[in-house]
Amino acid sequence: xxxxxxxxxDFTCCEGCQLQVANFGEALLDVxxxxxxxxxxxxxxxxxxEYDVAIIEGSITTPHDxxxxxxxxxxxxxxxxxxxxxxxxxxxxxxxxFKMDDVKSYVYGESxxxxxxxxxxxxxxxxxxxxxxxGCPIYPPEFVKILKYALMGIPYTVxxxxxxxxxKANENECMYEIGLTCxxxxxxxxxxSWCVNNGNICYGCRGMVKETTKNxxxxxxxxxxxxxxxxxxxxDMYNKSxxxxxxx
Amino acid sequence: xxxxxxxDVKYLTRVEGHGNIVVNVKDGKLExxxxxxxxxxxxxxxxxxxxxxxxxxxxxxxxxxICACGHTIxxxxxxxxxxxxxxxxxxxxxxxxxxxxxxxxxxxxHIYLLVAPDLLGVKSFVPLIxxxxxxxxxALRMKKACNDVCEILAGRHIHPISAIVGGFTKIPGxxxxxxxxxxxxxxxxxxxxxxxxLKALAPGIPTFERETEYVALVTDDDEYPTLExxxxxxxxxxxxxxxxxxxxxxxxxPHSSAKHAKASAKSYMTGxxxxxxxxxxxxxxxxxxxxxALGMKPIVYMPYYNTAAQLIECMHxxxxxxxxxxxxxxxxxxxxxxxxxxxxxxxxxxxHKGNGVGAVEVPRGLLFHNYEVDQGGKITNANCIIPTGxxxxxxxxxxxxxxxxxxxxxxxxxxxxxxxxxxxxxxxxSCSAHFLDVEFxxx
Numbered sequence: 112x113x114x115x116x117x118x119x120x121d122f123t124c125c126e127g128c129q130l131q132v133a134n135f136g137e138a139l140l141d142v143x144x145x146x147x148x149x150x151x152x153x154x155x156x157x158x159x160x161e162y163d164v165a166i167i168e169g170s171i172t173t174p175h176d177x178x179x180x181x182x183x184x185x186x187x188x189x190x191x192x193x194x195x196x197x198x199x200x201x202x203x204x205x206x207x208x209f210k211m212d213d214v215k216s217y218v219y220g221e222s223x224x225x226x227x228x229x230x231x232x233x234x235x236x237x238x239x240x241x242x243x244x245x246g247c248p249i250y251p252p253e254f255v256k257i258l259k260y261a262l263m264g265i266p267y268t269v270x271x272x273x274x275x276x277x278x279k280a281n282e283n284e285c286m287y288e289i290g291l292t293c294x295x296x297x298x299x300x301x302x303x304s305w306c307v308n309n310g311n312i313c314y315g316c317r318g319m320v321k322e323t324t325k326n327x328x329x330x331x332x333x334x335x336x337x338x339x340x341x342x343x344x345x346x347d348m349y350n351k352s353x354x355x356x357x358x359x
Numbered sequence: 360x361x362x363x364x365x366x367d368v369k370y371l372t373r374v375e376g377h378g379n380i381v382v383n384v385k386d387g388k389l390e391x392x393x394x395x396x397x398x399x400x401x402x403x404x405x406x407x408x409x410x411x412x413x414x415x416x417x418x419x420x421x422x423x424x425i426c427a428c429g430h431t432i433x434x435x436x437x438x439x440x441x442x443x444x445x446x447x448x449x450x451x452x453x454x455x456x457x458x459x460x461x462x463x464x465x466x467x468x469h470i471y472l473l474v475a476p477d478l479l480g481v482k483s484f485v486p487l488i489x490x491x492x493x494x495x496x497x498a499l500r501m502k503k504a505c506n507d508v509c510e511i512l513a514g515r516h517i518h519p520i521s522a523i524v525g526g527f528t529k530i531p532g533x534x535x536x537x538x539x540x541x542x543x544x545x546x547x548x549x550x551x552x553x554x555x556x557l558k559a560l561a562p563g564i565p566t567f568e569r570e571t572e573y574v575a576l577v578t579d580d581d582e583y584p585t586l587e588x589x590x591x592x593x594x595x596x597x598x599x600x601x602x603x604x605x606x607x608x609x610x611x612x613p614h615s616s617a618k619h620a621k622a623s624a625k626s627y628m629t630g631x632x633x634x635x636x637x638x639x640x641x642x643x644x645x646x647x648x649x650x651x652a653l654g655m656k657p658i659v660y661m662p663y664y665n666t667a668a669q670l671i672e673c674m675h676x677x678x679x680x681x682x683x684x685x686x687x688x689x690x691x692x693x694x695x696x697x698x699x700x701x702x703x704x705x706x707x708x709x710x711h712k713g714n715g716v717g718a719v720e721v722p723r724g725l726l727f728h729n730y731e732v733d734q735g736g737k738i739t740n741a742n743c744i745i746p747t748g749x750x751x752x753x754x755x756x757x758x759x760x761x762x763x764x765x766x767x768x769x770x771x772x773x774x775x776x777x778x779x780x781x782x783x784x785x786x787x788x789s790c791s792a793h794f795l796d797v798e799f800x801x802x
């Protein structure tokens with residue numbers, strides 16, 4: 112069976128997700144044997160014209176990004192968006208709470224007018240995406256699993272479950288029990304409750320669960336008497352892009 | 360000589376982030392040379408307004424994947440400085456290990472994957488998988504080892520989980536200390552091989568030289584400063600970190616979304632070479648031996664040798680991490696110091712109005728975070744000054760001098776020399792963007 116042509120691209124991001132891939136260690140060489148990496152700017156100078164699977168990191172935040180992602184999509188059979196910046200806009204979306212002119216002039220002063228920026232969007236808000244790997248950064252076992260699905264051409268749906276499911280299975284003490292606010296109840300599972308396992312709260316980096324599961328979280332807030340604005344501030348950290356208009 | 364050269368490298372490869380190199384020489388005279396940073400700006404400083412200082416670490420970590428720990432620690436330092444919180448000695452030691460492991464991880468990635476291909480005459484490490492498979496495996500193995508140490512200490516390297524304002528959410532016990540030590544002990548032979556490799560490749564490192572000012576943390580004790588210190592330079596500057604603006608003097612140039620910086624001279628360099636030039640006498644003995652083997656003695660004015668300085672630091676930071684861990688194991692750690700602050704809902708840390716600065720050495724140089732905080736602990740103003748941004752001015756001055764020295768070479772050779780120059784600085788472009796759009800005014 113011919114190896115699939117795979118390419119990695121990055122848009123507006125911190126490049127942390129592609130670094131997670133680089134951190135597979137020697138196992139990375141096994142991945143590289145299974146696929147033919149034809150383009151990956153950060154580590155290779157080679158380029159290609161067409162891709163079987165294009166793997167995208169980063170959000171869309173400039174008109175140039177919009178052009179570029181549409182071009183790549185037109186030359187790719189399958190597209191994977193990995194990392195929260197690509198799947199839900201991520202931390203880059205916090206900018207959307209402000210006016211574009213305001214953030215430009217705050218950072219660059221007078222010269223702000225030379226810089227182009229549009230409200231942050233996820234990749235899926237501009238082109239069709241076939242697979243989503245949430246997380247900031249990605250959780251490597253989940254990435255490998257979804258990559259295999261993509262290479263085999265089998266559809267994959269992110270389970271509609273809250274992080275709490277994994278957190279309880281890991282026998283963590285609930286953050287609400289010690290008086291702290293945690294985004295676990297409304298965040299997509301799949302990270303194996305990574306942050307709570309390490310003693311910190313969940314910040315909701317993997318995006319919101321669907322409506323049905325969200326109702327359970329309202330119960331949690333009522334039970335612990337948490338003011339809604341404590342949650343809204345945290346919601347804005349990763350989920351603001353969903354409020355931008357699509358450009359499809 | 361009436362040579363004309365037009366170098367226009369779009370989306371430079373083997374650097375972190377998006378940059379273009381433009382060099383125009385007409386009839387032997389340099390018309391322009393620029394490192395255009397085309398990374399989209401993300402406006403972190405603007406986004407921090409209104410956020411709690413207890414969240415700043417989580418948010419600013421996302422400025423960069425490779426320097427996530429650096430941003431984390433600098434942010435925490437700025438926050439703690441603003442509210443007058445003093446971290447414990449144990450916390451400082453753990454923070455140092457985190458920073459040191461990130462230095463190792465970043466430097467090794469740079470040396471093996473970003474620079475070595477140029478010295479071996481290939482376009483990437485991919486062909487090396489066949490021709491130099493042991494070298495590639497070693498690189499990936501060492502990099503993963505740094506990650507594994509960070510995983511034990513802080514949950515993960517990229518966007519560490521347990522490092523927060525006030526300390527750490529989990530404290531390593533004996534099993535964890537042993538785990539980290541074993542990984543590092545096993546790294547020692549690989550580190551020796553890395554030194555041998557770079558010694559063999561060193562003759563290929565260009566010896567281009569330009570006198571400039573070097574800036575790094577300096578102290579009066581005998582530790583190679585990384586976590587804290589004053590700001591010092593080879594021109595004799597010494598300032599408290601709160602006066603960082605006197606050094607960085609950020610100014611906007613038309614073609615760069617990264618602001619430029621200059622201290623006493625017209626430009627300055629920060630990073631491994633700067634740290635070496637200012638603090639070489641404080642290096643671990645094994646690192647000093649590597650410096651000697653490479654023939655390096657301060658002050659080294661050759662920018663391409665930043666990579667060699669990084670190798671020296673790799674040896675230093677690996678040995679220093681081992682030393683700290685062995686010390687913690689001998690004296691025991693205090694697990695009761697573990698703290699989970701969240702948004703400070705429980706008011707476990709006292710906050711008040713203030714202005715704080717974090718100044719930390721990260722792989723590419725000095726990283727500053729500066730927060731103005733209101734009485735409720737919310738950020739009213741934020742400033743982040745990234746080492747790569749500080750280096751851009753220096754890179755362009757280097758480029759202006761270099762071109763005249765290689766004008767007689769072919770277009771390909773000139774282009775490669777310029778690419779290698781930028782790569783030697785190990786720019787972290789996502790961080791310092793403050794970076795520019797391709798279409799700019801005046802073109």
